[in-house]
Amino acid sequence: MNYIGIDLGTSSVKLVLMDTAGHIIANVSKSYPIDYPKAGWSEQNPYDWYDACMEGMKELLDGQDESTVSGISFGGQMHGLVILDKNDEVIRPAILWNDGRTTKQCEYLNEVIGRDKLSEYTANIAFAGFTAPKILWVKENEPDNFAKIDKIMLPKDYIAYRLTGVHCTDVSDASGMLLFDVKNRRWSRQMLDICGVTEAQMPRIFESSECVGTVKKDIADELGIGSEVIVAAGAGDNAAAAVGTGTVGDGHCNVSLGTSGTIFISSKEFGVDSNNALHSFAHADGKYHLMGCILSAASANGWWMDKILGTNDYAGEQSQITDDDLGNNNVYFLPYLMGERSPHNDEFARGTFTGMTMDTERKDMTQAVLEGVAFAIRDCFEVAKSLGIRVESTRMCGGGAKSELWCKIMANVLGIPVELLESEEGPAMGAAMLAMVAAGEYNCVEDASNALVKVRKTIRPDEKIIERYEDKYNKFRCIYPAMKNVFRTINE
Structure with missing residues (x-):
């Protein structure tokens, strides 16, 4: 059987089709734009990621026996803030890992909440690229968008949701949000409270190699694969690379x-x-x-x-x-x-x-x-x-x-x-x-x-x-x- 690996990077998505012996049967890369609305800001449209992934999988499977595909999983750029409304529509462009707009929010978290408390809650302190400061930035600067938030996701997890209908994330990617109790592998209630969000707004947590669901029938039909193809939670890009090395x-x-x-x-x-x-x-x-x-x-x-x-x-x-x-x-x-x-x-x-x-x-x-x-x-x-x-x-x-x-x-x-x-x-x-x-x-x-x-x-x-x-x-x-x-x- 064969498996699809999707690396949702910053400038492009890279996809491989690999057999169980580790042989790469095919690979494809699809690029998408990055927007820099202001100096130090960095954003992308999650719909561009999805379109690139779908186009990439179709090209990856062109000329292959689609019936041999048994599973799909992901590595993905970490920390990016994807927010969805009650209809699961993207509220605003994703704020990426290399966006530097959250100086004020990081200073609040590190100096007012305190590094010791952050480390106690999450095993980490606030960095400009992390997700929690971005949530605070949206709360302070775009209150109307903040009020619409029904789900908070990470980049690769948005693709997993589009394929399966499941709001999910994995432990490695969640670790980089500053919302996750790393030691105990669960959401930090203290950090959720600090950011003004609830556990209901967060995706369900899986281990990286856990199955989160199967490919939805309409997506499977579009790709020519079986609807029984499993989707694993995947990992943040660095953890996925570590597995691959x-x-x-x-x-x-x-x-x-x-x-x-x-x-x-x-x-x-x-x-x-x-x-x-x-x-x-x-x-x-x-x-x-x-x-x-x-x-x-x-x-x-x-x-x-x-x-x-x-x-x-x-x-x-x-x-x-x-x-x-x-x-x-x-x-x-x-x-x-x-x-x-x-x-x-x-x-x-x-x-x-x-x-x-x-x-x-x-x-x-x-x-x-x-x-x-x-x-x-x-x-x-x-x-x-x-x-x-x-x-x-x-x-x-x-x-x-x-x-x-x-x-x-x-x-x-x-x-x-x-x-x-x-x-x-x-x-x-x-x-x-x-x-x-x-x-x-x-x-x-x-x-x-x-x-x-x-x-x-x-x-x-x-x-x-x-x-x-x-x-x-x-x-x-x-x-x-x-x-x-x-x-x-x-x-x-």
Whole structure:
């Protein structure tokens, strides 16, 4: 039998058709627009997501035997606020994870309600991208829309609702809302009260590999599949990517270089970083994970290549950078183009180049962008190390993982081996695996990951390059504290 994995990303939806042996039979990508109504705002139309998903599934199944499809599941961009009225119509465009309008609401939550209380209720504190501050923003700025809210959902869950008619979410995605009691895997009544919403307005909570329902007959007929096809709850994009890279169980690590960048460490036990610099979330494998998230990763490189250099020859630009250059560049880049989440939690932070001289070349700037993202990931890695977490190696996924140069930089900046996988489908593959577990093909998520995820290559760090990067990283760490007040001043 075959399974559809849907990765509802920020700029596009990626879909895979995968068999039970982990072979990718077909894949499709469909893009949709992002709106930026004001500086720092980021919105999308959920109807665009649904249309892209339906078109993508039709194209994915074109020429295939539709009768072999047994299940569908999702990975999805996290934190986005989707609000529906009593007729299940979308009230306003979804406010996305990288939207920075909630400064006032985050300050209220963190300073008035208090970080300690938030951490007690949800295991996390307020970040600008989280869902709860967005709800408060709508309540304060769009009271008429707030009054219409009948259901609050996350992006991928809106697609699950359209396919099944069930208002649902999963534990990993719910963890990023600041409305979820992560330790006990239930809605936090205290946080719902603080935001002025009720549990009846929230979707039903499922584990990621649980079946939420079957595809509605009209949708099944439109796609040419059976109405008995099950739909699993799925996971937030990073948890789904972790499943797709085998980052399940205890003490495993994955670095994702997508639009945003994450370092994801799986754990069998619940734990909280006392400074809340890392997120403490429920994992799609039924356990927990710690995660650091930087808001600009592959998107920072895309900005540099597309908008500044005006080229799509990413490989050509990187080919000029040699091993001898690694750790020997005098240019530094802060990749805070959308503000920053982990570990700084500073929506005012901005991107900067530092250290240019008259002999600085184009390739030095390109290298600095790649290194800046790696250093920002290292910032999160250092927090995990300070908690006594020992990470022996990491796997890589996301668009940036297709660059072996970037993976080599990451290996030497972190000082651990980097494993590259046979399949780089990330959240879409993880989503298909969750559907397999829901359908009974595997007993649990860990069994599915162990059976289907294969390493094709390991990049090992070089001691000489590690030493050079250790010096560079210590200098990089000085730049943000020196610029912090400047960032706030220029954004006033």
